[in-house]
Amino acid sequence: MRGSIKPRASTTAKMRDVVEQHPFFVRFVELVAAQLDGPPSTVEALARQLHLSTSQLHRLLGAVGGEPPAQFRRRILLERAAYALLGSDRSILDVAVDAGYASHEAFTRAFQRAYTTTPSGWRGKPGDPRIASANNVHFHPPAGLVLPTLERDRPMDLITIMTEQHVGVVAQMLNACRGLDTATLERPITITNADTIDEDLTIHLLAARLVDELGIWNAAVANAPYRPHSCDRASIPELENLLDEHGGLFIRHVRDASAGAALGDTFVDATSGTPYFFTYAGMVAHVLTYGAHRRTLLAGALEAQGVSLQEDPLSWPPLRPDGPTLPD
The missing domain is CATH 1.20.120.450 (dinb family like domain)
Incomplete structure (x- = not known):
């Protein structure tokens, strides 16, 4: 995934419908954002906080957000890592550990699958840090997750x-x-x-x-x-x-x-x-x-x-x- 992801009005309209009909998704995003710097909650714990069963959480997130909970968090952490590789001189291993990977090799494999380049290659020639996703929720520096703006479109652009x-x-x-x-x-x-x-x-x-x-x-x-x-x-x-x-x-x-x-x-x-x-x-x-x-x-x-x-x-x-x- 290199270059730029073009924002689309249809994506924002879809997400507006998601938020209005499934407010639990916004709460799920908030819970994940609050835990990026610590050990992740288990799926069972997330489900309890959302007043859902584990199977309901998996099913609803798959249908509404397009990603299972663990995959969503891994993607967000990889996006954060992509920004960190560009915005600091930290070692790749330090960035890997912050992204939840125990080794340089495991992080490199996951990063290359997402961005079609190695972490060191990314530092030399980066692209868009956002990994394409159906829900269009991405990591935005310095510290958080951002849902697409959900305000009603204004009549004059x-x-x-x-x-x-x-x-x-x-x-x-x-x-x-x-x-x-x-x-x-x-x-x-x-x-x-x-x-x-x-x-x-x-x-x-x-x-x-x-x-x-x-x-x-x-x-x-x-x-x-x-x-x-x-x-x-x-x-x-x-x-x-x-x-x-x-x-x-x-x-x-x-x-x-x-x-x-x-x-x-x-x-x-x-x-x-x-x-x-x-x-x-x-x-x-x-x-x-x-x-x-x-x-x-x-x-x-x-x-x-x-x-x-x-x-x-x-x-x-x-x-x-x-x-x-x-x-x-």
């Missing part, structure tokens, strides 16, 4: 709309750049008394970096290699094609995470050689924050060339009210 608006404005800007000659595209933009996140600013460079940022994060989600600033030498038509690719995929990541109530979920990017942990929400906030900075600079440069843009989110159709509002 603002995060996705803002992301779509960002990509849409970049497309509008690239289209406007088509009408500019090379000298104008490459003319330096001067900013005084303020720092910018890019050096040697030009219209072309800002357009390229807006597209490049989307490609960088798509690669991070997939834990795939990507060369930053690879768009800098692309022509405007090439940037438009790249935006179709990178922008469309990035929107799908955001839409899936938002629909699946998984914006707080963690993914691991090890493309630079060092593993970094990010949440989907953090990724979106980063892209929209620095994207807004670059868009504002690019909008000013294009307006200086007589280009009129509709970049204000208030003019974006999904956000416009039915009644009178500010003009476009």
Whole structure:
């Protein structure tokens, strides 16, 4: 299991039904979470705490959670071990003991079955620490288990709309750049008394970096290699094609995470050689924050060339009210 598990709205909907109809499952998860650092309760003890017989517990957890109790706990401990291997310099044996294994060899076999790599190989090239499961309950650092968010879906998905608006404005800007000659595209933009996140600013460079940022994060989600600033030498038509690719995929990541109530979920990017942990929400906030900075600079440069843009989110159709509002 490498790469990223995509959150799905159907999984969250299923888990909402599980919690509403089988609240004992939430209690079971809470009991397991409370015992991760100590000896596990026997199945008989768990059943007594849930006011069930042992056979009822096995049967209900198999039907509702998709895993027997012992298998559920082993999976969670392996996920915790996967995080521990990345987030510390502890020995593999220490991590193995914390995960409930008596030997390095037994831990390595179990880890390799789950992640298709050895613990030492994982440290060098990690993937997604979550092991696929029907119940979508996973270990989340620093200390606990997290059920998928169970709140009712909101009628307006603002995060996705803002992301779509960002990509849409970049497309509008690239289209406007088509009408500019090379000298104008490459003319330096001067900013005084303020720092910018890019050096040697030009219209072309800002357009390229807006597209490049989307490609960088798509690669991070997939834990795939990507060369930053690879768009800098692309022509405007090439940037438009790249935006179709990178922008469309990035929107799908955001839409899936938002629909699946998984914006707080963690993914691991090890493309630079060092593993970094990010949440989907953090990724979106980063892209929209620095994207807004670059868009504002690019909008000013294009307006200086007589280009009129509709970049204000208030003019974006999904956000416009039915009644009178500010003009476009």
